Amino acid sequence: MNRPRVLVTGASGFIGGAVLPLLRSTGAHVRVLAHHRSVTPGPYVEIVDGDLTDPTTLRGIGRDVDAVLHLASYIGKDEDRCAAVNVEGTRRLVEEAGRAGVAAFVQLSTAAVYGDGPFRELREGDAEPRPVSPTSRSRLRGERFVLGAGGAVLRPYLVYGTGDRWVMPGLLRVVRALRSGLPGRGGALLSLTEVGSLAASLAHMVVGTPPRRATGVFHACPSRPVSLRELVVAAHLHLGFPLVGGEQSFEGARAELVRAGCDGHLLDLFGVDHWFDATRLAELGGRVPDTGLSAGLAAHAAWYRAQLL
Template identity: 70%
Template sequence: MRAQRPSRARRLRRGRLVNGPRVLVTGGSGFVGSKVVPLLRSSGVRVRVLAHQWSPTAGPRFEVVKGDLTDPATLRGICRDVDRVLHLASYVGKDEERSVAVNVDGTRHLVAEALRAGVDGLVQLSTAAVYGNGPFRRAVEGTVNPRPVSSTSRNRLAGERFVLRAGGVVLRPYLVYGRGDRWVMPALLRMVRALRSGLPDGGSALLSLTEVGSLATTFARMALGSPSRRVTGVLHACPPRPVSLGELVGAAHRQLGFPLTQGDQPFERAKRELIAAGCDSHLLDLFAVDHWFDATRLRAGYGCAPDVGLPAGLAAHAAWYRDQLF
């Protein structure tokens, strides 16, 4: 059963929402969160950040609260006087115990605090990787059953259910790239270096690629605004146009200096070539199989969604990638 929420009128009398919402952010030092927090701060609203090890300097309308998602005692009162919660924290790694503690139990603890405080808006960052290997072509929410293939994806999917049961929103981007990316472009670089005989199926796979700044802007707008009608549940967070693997490799070659893999080879031969080069064949499941997700529902419900195209997105982060990858 959900906790009883104070009425909007009562909350207004307590001084909330008069000057905009008060927003709590978890994962404020992470890949996405580190871009969201400055956007919120520049908007002039009150921001509270849950900090585990990160220690940003507090300031006017910016509060830092020490706490740990895995320790519910440290979260007591974290959502008091908060209107919106952006849950951007997650664990991505091979430690199964840590993954469960953060992605499942940590989300459960946070949602319990949000319900106790009567928070109206709860938005969680998840991933379209929970759907599994595909192919997915213009997939719409609710039409594909999640079949996660990794421990991290299974636990992130398990954590989503607490947010959904509380009437919140779960955003699922697919591949997110940009400054701070330690997964997507490094993995692509490993793959193109190994595929000397050409791209699988000519690089025809269609992918939803989301630039991190555009994703951060979407979260900030969702926290600061109100949809014309209440939209909850799972929403895809991807640009309207997918990018083919061939386009991605070509753009990475031009802007980041990646090797240019030319030619064409069957998928199974490419898999053997990857394995022979010492690479994980799962790279093909990520990049060489259709993963195109439709985000119409997010745009219609909130009037915003990631919209930066690949050329502009890579150009914005090219210097950082070149410095980190080579």
């Protein structure tokens, strides 16, 4: 059997932890670049200790590999760390893949590189990215090495599911703070992607025979957005989050968040349209992550309840 050979970074992270079992199930030979957090070995899984910030540990990492799935990133406010991991680390990995003649390179990025919005049914190339955080700025810079080498970049917006430390915890802070109601009747339209369906999309990009040769930027989002109101109701039903009634102005909601000690930027994430069109991924023949919100939250409800409530 001619098994596809895939190098994966970030396999122990939130999304990588969902991707690795899928790659294993396809029979692929997976080479995992492991740093700090351990990955459980298994059949056809090769663990290689390495660090994206240390070029000596990356030499030869792409040898005998058909595809690279680059999921690792640093998320935080440390500008130097962002540059070291998300920019220079990506550059080094792309260079190693190029030297080894790797056929396909797929990077997981984020639609947060576009900035605060509003974005409604935005297609790739329709807006100039204007990232506002150190993480997003550095991830955009890292993307350019991948795109320059003819690779593919997938950009989901908000990703939720088992292991999520950002999206639903952020929403919980919002609904606990907004006692006077949601801004604009909760009508902001959001692209939310369930981690399992995103993992399936990523795995599908690299396990073809030969690996799928995708190039350019792809939005990795469901075809249908959900409104903030729908999200709040679904989180109430499945996760036990507080249910927010009424409405208020955007400015009033931001002030209420700040008074409650929350980061006002949370309102830019949840209270402004961030709806990204995924037609290009579908036209490629890729697997568009399309798990419905209710089914997605129900699948991860036990984990969220244990972690958040």
